[in-house]
Amino acid sequence: MNSLPTPSRPPLRSVLLRSRKHTILGFDPQKLIKYFFGSNASVAIIVLVLIMVFLLREGIDFLPTYQRELQTYRRAGLEFCDIIDQPLQKNQTLSSSLRQALSASLETLSKTARDRRDAAFLLKRQVEDKSARPRESLAQALEKAPQDPGQIDVLRRELGAATAAAVKAVDYPELFTQAEREQLEREFAALTPEVTDLPPMLQTLVEDFNVKDREAKTKFADLVTAQEEFEEAAEPLQEVLDELKAKALETKEKAVEFEVLETNRQRLLEAAATESDPKEKASLTKEAEESVAETVNLEESIKEITGRTAELREQVEKYAVVIEKAAADLPKDAGTGAARKLVNDVREGIPVHAREMRAAAAKLEDWHWDKPVSIFSVMGAFFFGTQWITNSSWQDFFGFVPLLTGSLVIAAIAILIATPVSVVAAIYTNQFASEREKELIKPVIEFIQAIPSVVLGFIGISLVGNLIKDVSEWSWLQWVPGFPIQERLNMFNAGCLLAFMAVPTMFSLSEDALNNVPRAYIDASDALGATKLQTVFRVIVPAGISGILSAILLGLGRVVGETMVVLLVAGNRIAIPDFSAGPGVIFQPAHTLTGIIAQELGEVSRGSSHWQALFMVGIVLFAISLLVNWCARAVARRFEPHKA
Amino acid sequence: MSADFTAQSTPPPVVQVRDMDFSYGASKALFDINLKVQYHRVTALIGPSGCGKSTLLRCINRMNDRVLSARVTKGEVLVKGKNIYDADVDLTQLRKQVGMVFQKSNPFPKSIYENVAYGLRIHGEKNKSVLDEAVERSLTHAALWEELKDRLHANALALSGGQQQRLCIARAIATVPDVLLMDEPCSALDPISTLKIEELMHQLAKEFTVVIVTHNMQQAVRVSDYTAFLHLGKLVEFAPTEELFTNPREKLTEAYLRGTFS
Numbered sequence: 001m002n003s004l005p006t007p008s009r010p011p012l013r014s015v016l017l018r019s020r021k022h023t024i025l026g027f028d029p030q031k032l033i034k035y036f037f038g039s040n041a042s043v044a045i046i047v048l049v050l051i052m053v054f055l056l057r058e059g060i061d062f063l064p065t066y067q068r069e070l071q072t073y074r075r076a077g078l079e080f081c082d083i084i085d086q087p088l089q090k091n092q093t094l095s096s097s098l099r100q101a102l103s104a105s106l107e108t109l110s111k112t113a114r115d116r117r118d119a120a121f122l123l124k125r126q127v128e129d130k131s132a133r134p135r136e137s138l139a140q141a142l143e144k145a146p147q148d149p150g151q152i153d154v155l156r157r158e159l160g161a162a163t164a165a166a167v168k169a170v171d172y173p174e175l176f177t178q179a180e181r182e183q184l185e186r187e188f189a190a191l192t193p194e195v196t197d198l199p200p201m202l203q204t205l206v207e208d209f210n211v212k213d214r215e216a217k218t219k220f221a222d223l224v225t226a227q228e229e230f231e232e233a234a235e236p237l238q239e240v241l242d243e244l245k246a247k248a249l250e251t252k253e254k255a256v257e258f259e260v261l262e263t264n265r266q267r268l269l270e271a272a273a274t275e276s277d278p279k280e281k282a283s284l285t286k287e288a289e290e291s292v293a294e295t296v297n298l299e300e301s302i303k304e305i306t307g308r309t310a311e312l313r314e315q316v317e318k319y320a321v322v323i324e325k326a327a328a329d330l331p332k333d334a335g336t337g338a339a340r341k342l343v344n345d346v347r348e349g350i351p352v353h354a355r356e357m358r359a360a361a362a363k364l365e366d367w368h369w370d371k372p373v374s375i376f377s378v379m380g381a382f383f384f385g386t387q388w389i390t391n392s393s394w395q396d397f398f399g400f401v402p403l404l405t406g407s408l409v410i411a412a413i414a415i416l417i418a419t420p421v422s423v424v425a426a427i428y429t430n431q432f433a434s435e436r437e438k439e440l441i442k443p444v445i446e447f448i449q450a451i452p453s454v455v456l457g458f459i460g461i462s463l464v465g466n467l468i469k470d471v472s473e474w475s476w477l478q479w480v481p482g483f484p485i486q487e488r489l490n491m492f493n494a495g496c497l498l499a500f501m502a503v504p505t506m507f508s509l510s511e512d513a514l515n516n517v518p519r520a521y522i523d524a525s526d527a528l529g530a531t532k533l534q535t536v537f538r539v540i541v542p543a544g545i546s547g548i549l550s551a552i553l554l555g556l557g558r559v560v561g562e563t564m565v566v567l568l569v570a571g572n573r574i575a576i577p578d579f580s581a582g583p584g585v586i587f588q589p590a591h592t593l594t595g596i597i598a599q600e601l602g603e604v605s606r607g608s609s610h611w612q613a614l615f616m617v618g619i620v621l622f623a624i625s626l627l628v629n630w631c632a633r634a635v636a637r638r639f640e641p642h643k644a
Numbered sequence: 645m646s647a648d649f650t651a652q653s654t655p656p657p658v659v660q661v662r663d664m665d666f667s668y669g670a671s672k673a674l675f676d677i678n679l680k681v682q683y684h685r686v687t688a689l690i691g692p693s694g695c696g697k698s699t700l701l702r703c704i705n706r707m708n709d710r711v712l713s714a715r716v717t718k719g720e721v722l723v724k725g726k727n728i729y730d731a732d733v734d735l736t737q738l739r740k741q742v743g744m745v746f747q748k749s750n751p752f753p754k755s756i757y758e759n760v761a762y763g764l765r766i767h768g769e770k771n772k773s774v775l776d777e778a779v780e781r782s783l784t785h786a787a788l789w790e791e792l793k794d795r796l797h798a799n800a801l802a803l804s805g806g807q808q809q810r811l812c813i814a815r816a817i818a819t820v821p822d823v824l825l826m827d828e829p830c831s832a833l834d835p836i837s838t839l840k841i842e843e844l845m846h847q848l849a850k851e852f853t854v855v856i857v858t859h860n861m862q863q864a865v866r867v868s869d870y871t872a873f874l875h876l877g878k879l880v881e882f883a884p885t886e887e888l889f890t891n892p893r894e895k896l897t898e899a900y901l902r903g904t905f906s
């Protein structure tokens with residue numbers, strides 16, 4: 001041991017001094033590498049900050065812009081007209097329900113007759129279509145000036161054969177008796193280009209229907225009158241309102257024009273003030289002078305409108321009285337089935353509508369044209385506004401609620417579907433699957449992420465939409481709320497596809513969470529005699545619950561931010577879904593926060609209020625995503641069992 | 645069995661390993677093991693690392709079943725006279741009879757109460773008063789009741805390491821097993837906690853039969869009545885502890901005890 005030579009030590013001074021051998025531009029290369037890596041990491045943070053700054057810069061001006069617009073809306077008197085006009089929209093809805101009820105009622109008597117008539121006409125057209133070519137040739141031959149009897153005969157025989165074959169080939173529905181069928185066949189076989197009258201059988205069928213229809217109209221006479229009364233009731237009121245609206249719109253246009261020219265003038269004057277070249281300065285000043293618009297005397301215009309308040313109120317009162325009378329005239333429990341329900345709805349709806357109209361009329365008195373629009377009411381109009389109306393000749397409204405509801409309902413559907421699927425799949429894969437199954441399941445589910453969302457959109461439009469619609473028409477599924485559905489493209493469809501898209505994220509993260517449950521917990525449970533299922537549900541899932549919850553939240557983040565699928569599949573109707581339909585609401589179309597940006601941002605002029613409104617939507621979307629992600633992290637921390 | 649009875653004049657062993665070979669796939673881990681564990685005695689398994697003492701312990705409650713290729717290739721393991729590797733053995737019931745405590749404490753991330761009650765719950769016990777009573781009894785046995793009775797619903801992971809290990813013991817004895825297997829229960833604990841658990845083992849032996857794997861020979865001397873020495877998968881010597889440590893029959897045992905190899 002002692003024989004080993006001790007290596008000579010360097011002198012102390014040189015050990016402690018920093019080596020100065022390798023420096024690049026005066027920097028230690030180690031430090032340079034560190035800075036390089038650090039700067040790459042910070043790029044992400046910088047980009048995120050830039051995105052926020054950019055969104056805010058474009059979007060934050062929205063509130064003052066919208067405030068100005070709403071101010072004009074009020075001062076020009078548009079708001080005044082809307083006080084009456086908005087509730088009056090209800091008239092259309094009620095009226096259309098009534099029309100539906102009426103036609104449904106009439107159908108109870110005339111449906112068979114109409115079906116027989118329509119079926120006979122359809123058969124006739126089918127027969128004619130099948131023998132179209134010889135028929136056409138014969139018609140041409142007959143029209144020729146010198147007729148060729150020989151050729152006509154040949155063509156007649158050909159047509160006869162073709163018609164006979166066609167008559168045999170078409171399907172006769174059950175609506176006709178054997179005798180009627182034979183008669184139809186005979187009459188169809190006799191169809192030649194010279195016959196212009198309807199075949200006698202068809203004439204009878206048409207007459208049958210007319211008789212039935214008249215009968216039905218007599219039977220439901222009170223419903224017919226009520227419907228007509230109701231429809232006519234709004235006309236005088238609408239006339240007065242239309243006059244006022246025209247006036248208001250005119251004022252608004254003038255005001256807007258004035259504002260544009262005035263802004264322009266200010267800008268020119270500013271430019272002139274800073275311009276040093278006297279020639280240029282003079283031309284700018286001249287231009288500014290020319291830009292003067294006729295000042296709009298808002299007060300005078302508004303007086304023309306508010307001056308007719310009394311007349312308007314009177315009309316509203318008259319209208320309310322008339323419709324209430326119509327409601328009283330409506331037969332109670334008229335018609336059958338769907339019609340009865342519609343009529344009853346209208347009966348109950350009309351008094352409510354009348355009350356709303358009267359309330360609106362009372363509000364007219366409290367309205368002042370020069371009441372300022374506060375910034376809080378503008379925020380309210382954006383965040384709680386129920387209308388998103390753009391490019392309107394009347395007034396644009398940027399109300400956020402319809403879009404938010406659409407996004408939230410779709411996200412809720414997607415999460416409700418995706419959560420059980422992905423969590424159960426994760427539990428199976430992690431705990432029960434054999435190695436070979438794992439090798440199959442995991443890549444397949446993760447592959448879903450690679451499907452471009454636009455392709456999923458195709459599938460949604462062509463496949464899922466039709467599938468849902470077809471299924472909704474199965475008679476034994478009619479107990480499902482909302483069935484049969486009206487629209488192929490709806491929130492449920494979008495929700496299904498988004499669920500499919502969220503599954504990979506949620507599956508992988510849940511699986512990781514289960515995988516991270518310490519082996520020791522499973523050992524302990526096994527050693528106590530627990531079965532596999534008991535271990536999974538009493539130990540592994542509870543221990544991994546924080547990870548699973550955070551997986552669900554991150555899936556939610558993915559779903560809320562997804563654009564392409566919802567744009568293609570959600571139906572894009574900008575209206576708050578009708579929640580009175582109960583759970584069936586999910587089969588209605590809607591628009592979303594993401595979809596509206598993608599759809600409209602390309603079409604609006606830069607810097608307009610619409611452009612700014614879309615940026616506001618972007619800001620809110622960004623905030624929602626941040627919130628969801630933050631929640632996911634918070635949940636992961638909150639439920640994490642503290643390490644021993 | 646009856647022949648054994650008369651010949652030994654001692655009560656029948658609770659665990660009896662007979663001519664057992666055990667292998668992980670192609671590699672054989674245990675060779676021709678014969679071992680009898682007596683009721684209410686502490687039996688220690690000692691031996692150098694990798695000698696198969698933990699594997700032997702895990703054969704007694706079939707914890708090795710989870711390793712896919714692991715098999716008992718010869719012989720049998722009788723618990724209360726029944727070969728536990730027979731096809732008709734219910735694993736759940738076996739593990740209720742043979743509890744286990746692991747090297748590293750592993751309480752569930754649940755409350756103290758739920759940890760102790762877990763074994764009973766999975767065996768279908770729902771009656772609250774039965775559970776309450778079992779929790780109190782088990783915690784008392786594990787010398788934890790006085791410390792913890794006021795915070796039964798606190799998270800078990802908030803306890804100290806020694807408390808956690810004693811909680812694991814309480815959890816294992818809550819189902820009143822006949823045999824309690826302990827796989828180096830003190831190796832991750834500080835000396836004071838170790839002392840507490842060693843004291844506990846004497847108490848536990850009054851109610852249960854304990855089989856303990858330890859690499860600490862002093863511990864084997866302190867806690868056990870019988871000791872088995874394993875080397876390279878073979879049971880070299882099995883004797884009352886005092887006899888084995890003071891007067892080993894085998895050269896190999898003597899060499900190990902002297903510390904010539906480890």
